[in-house]
Amino acid sequence: MFDFFKGFGVTFGTMFKKVVTEEYPENFPPAAPRYHGRHQLNRHPDGLEKCVGCELCAWACPADAIYVEGGDNTEEERYSPGERYGAIYQINYLRCIGCGLCIEACPTRSLTMTNFYELADDNRQDLIYTKEQLLAPLLPGMEQPPHPMRLGDNEQDYYVQGPVLARKGAENDPVGEQVK
Numbered sequence: 001m002f003d004f005f006k007g008f009g010v011t012f013g014t015m016f017k018k019v020v021t022e023e024y025p026e027n028f029p030p031a032a033p034r035y036h037g038r039h040q041l042n043r044h045p046d047g048l049e050k051c052v053g054c055e056l057c058a059w060a061c062p063a064d065a066i067y068v069e070g071g072d073n074t075e076e077e078r079y080s081p082g083e084r085y086g087a088i089y090q091i092n093y094l095r096c097i098g099c100g101l102c103i104e105a106c107p108t109r110s111l112t113m114t115n116f117y118e119l120a121d122d123n124r125q126d127l128i129y130t131k132e133q134l135l136a137p138l139l140p141g142m143e144q145p146p147h148p149m150r151l152g153d154n155e156q157d158y159y160v161q162g163p164v165l166a167r168k169g170a171e172n173d174p175v176g177e178q179v180k
Contacts, residue, residue, distance in 0.1 A: 030115070031115040031116075031117055032115075033115070035115050035117065036098055036100050036103075036113040037098075037113055037114050037115050037116045037117040037119070038093075038113065038114050038116040038117070038119060038129075039091055039102070039111055039112070039113055039114070039129070039134055040111070040112050040113070040114050040134060040135075040136050041086070041089065041110055041111060041131065041134045041135045041136060042109065042110050042111075042112060042136050043135070043136050043138070043142060044081065044151065044158055045141070045142070045151065046141075046142060046143060046147075046149070046150035046151050047138055047142035047143040047144060047145055047147070048078065048079065048080050048081055048145055048147070048149070048150075048158075049079050049080045049085055049086065049110070049135070049145060050080065050108045050109065050110035051068075051080060051085060051086040051089065051108065051110040051111070052070075052080055052082040052083075052084050052085060052086070052107075052108055052110070053068060053069070053070025053071060053080075053084040053085050053086040053087065054068075054070070054084070054107065055068045055070065056105040056106065056107065057102035057103075057105050057106055057111055058102075059105070060101045060102050060104070060105035061096075061101060061102050062097070062099065062101065063095045063096060063097050063099075064095060065091055065092045065093070065094075065095035065096040065097075066089075066090070066091050066092075066102055067088065067089070067090045067091075067092075068086050068088065068089050068090075069086075069087050069088035069089075070084045070085065070086060070087060071084060071085055071086075071087030071088075072084055073085055075148070076146075077146040078145065078146050078147065078148055078149065079145045079146055080145075081149055081151075081152075081154075081155045081157075081158040081159075082155050083155075086131060088131065089130070089131035089134060090128055090129065090130055090131070091128070091129045091134065092127070092128045092129075093119050093127040093128070093129060094124060094127050094128070098113075100113060108159070
């Protein structure tokens, strides 16, 4: 008997509250800063791709949503600083569960997730994103690959920034003191 009145109490309590309506398409609400949305393939400061085509992200994906096919770099056509690059890269957002395991598996920090969350579409084929759609845009000072390495002579110059002392805060680092 009292459960009946409890139910009406909840109903009457919400009837007199102010209704909050979001004008979604017109007023785009920002996502939380750490929200994991659409993936992005990042670039080095000279424009070369960070992806080396190792396929670890595809292996880590529990939904089998990522397809990567590596290609070999040549001196004439260089897309990344390493020996290989991601020649074909696809993410199927019909399968992706947004878990972020692919981000954790990436050894070069090439793959990250942005705050963009509008991924709905009425065409299934449009939800399979290709490498061109996932690549970060070129910023000022970047050059469209393929081009030679600009930040150094070899692959280590892109990933290792000098000795351990080059790290921020290395002056208080006991490992850095051993390198001196």
